Amino acid sequence: MLIIKNLTILPINVERLELKGGVTALAAPSGAGKSRLFAAIADLVVNEGEVSLDDVNRNDIAATEWRKRVRYVSAEPSWWGNTAQDHLSDDEKTRQMAVRFGLTTELFERPIEQLSTGERQRFGLLRALVDEPRVLLLDEPTAALDQDTSLKIEAELVRLAGEGRIIFIISHSEAQIERIATRVVNIIGGKLREGKK
Template identity: 45%
Template sequence: MLRIESLRRDRFGPFDLALAPGEACAVTGPSGAGKSVFLRMVADLDPSEGRVSLDGVDRAAVPAPLWRRRVTYLAAEAGWWAETVAEHFPTGAPDRLAREREALRLPAEVFGWPVARLSTGERQRLALLRALAVNPRVLLLDEPTASLDPDSVRGAEAVIAGRRAAGLIVLLVSHDPAQVARLATRRLAVAGGKPA
C-alpha cells in the first residue's frame, strides 16, 4: 500500500492518497497545475513535508536511492547519460524484459544501439522499459506516451496494464482523457498546486 499523507511544499498540497497494489491513479489538471511536482515529491526528488510510506515503511526511513528504486519516477523527457542503450540497463535486464520490449515494438538489437541513434518515440519507450527494469513497487509516470504513435501507445499501455496485474501501483499524469479511462482506476484532479 502506498500512503501519502499531508504531502506539501511551498504552494503545493497538501495531498492525501492511498493506493493498493494493482491500482492506478490518474493525476489530471491543466498544464502548470502542479501534477509533475506532486509526482516528484512522492519520489523524494523535490523537497517536501508530510508523510509518504510504502507497505508501512516511511520514506524518511529509507535511503533516497533505494526509495527511488521502489518508487520510480519516469519524467516526460527522460535523461540519457551514457553512449549506448545497454549502459542504461542492469545486467540481464534485456533478457528479462524481452516480452515487454516486444510489446513496445522495439527490436532485440536496440540494446546495442548508440543513444544518439534513437528517435524521440524510441527514447520514450526505452525509458519506460528502463524504469521497469528495476522492478519498482510504484511507478510514477509523467506523460509516458506523449511522443508515441497509436500502435506504440497501445503497446505501452499493455505493458503498464500487465505490470499492474502483477501488483504494480501506478500514478499517471496524462492529458488524454481516453488514456485515463483505459488505464486508471481512480483520479486525482489538481488545480493551482492543490487537489481540486
C-alpha cells in the first residue's frame, strides 16, 4: 500500500491518500499540477511530505531504490541512445511485452527520430514497465496513441494491476477512465477529493 501524508507541492496539498491497488485515475484540468504531484511522489522534485510504500518510508531507503519501486513515467519520454534497443535489455521478457504493445522487432533497431510519436510513447512505457515496479505513476500514457493501441496498453495495465501492482494514472479521456479505473480522484481547490467512477 502506498500512503501519502501531508505532501505539499504547490498548488496541491495532499493531506492523506492511500492507494491499495488497482487503477486509480487522477482527474483534473490542465495546469492543476498533476504531473508535479506525480514527480513529487517519485521524489524527483523537492517536496515536503511523508510517503511510504508497504510500510517503508521513502526517506529510509536510497532514492534510487525508491524509484525502482515507485516509477514515474512522463508524458513525453526522452532518449539518449540512437535506437530504442539502446534503452532496453535484450531479453525474452522485453520482447514479449513489446509484442503486447504492438511493437515489432524491426522497430527496436530503427533510429529514434524515425519512430512515430505513438511508437516512442509505447517504447517509453515499455522501458518503464518492463522491470515491473510496484507502483506506476503514469502521466497520460496513451495521449499519443490511436484507439486500438490505447486498448492494448490499457489491457497491459489491467493485467499489471491484477498482479497486485498499484497504478496511478493521469488521463484526460473519460472513456479511458470509465474502461480501466477502479477509483477516481479529483483535484478541487488544491485538495484531493474522491470522485465518482
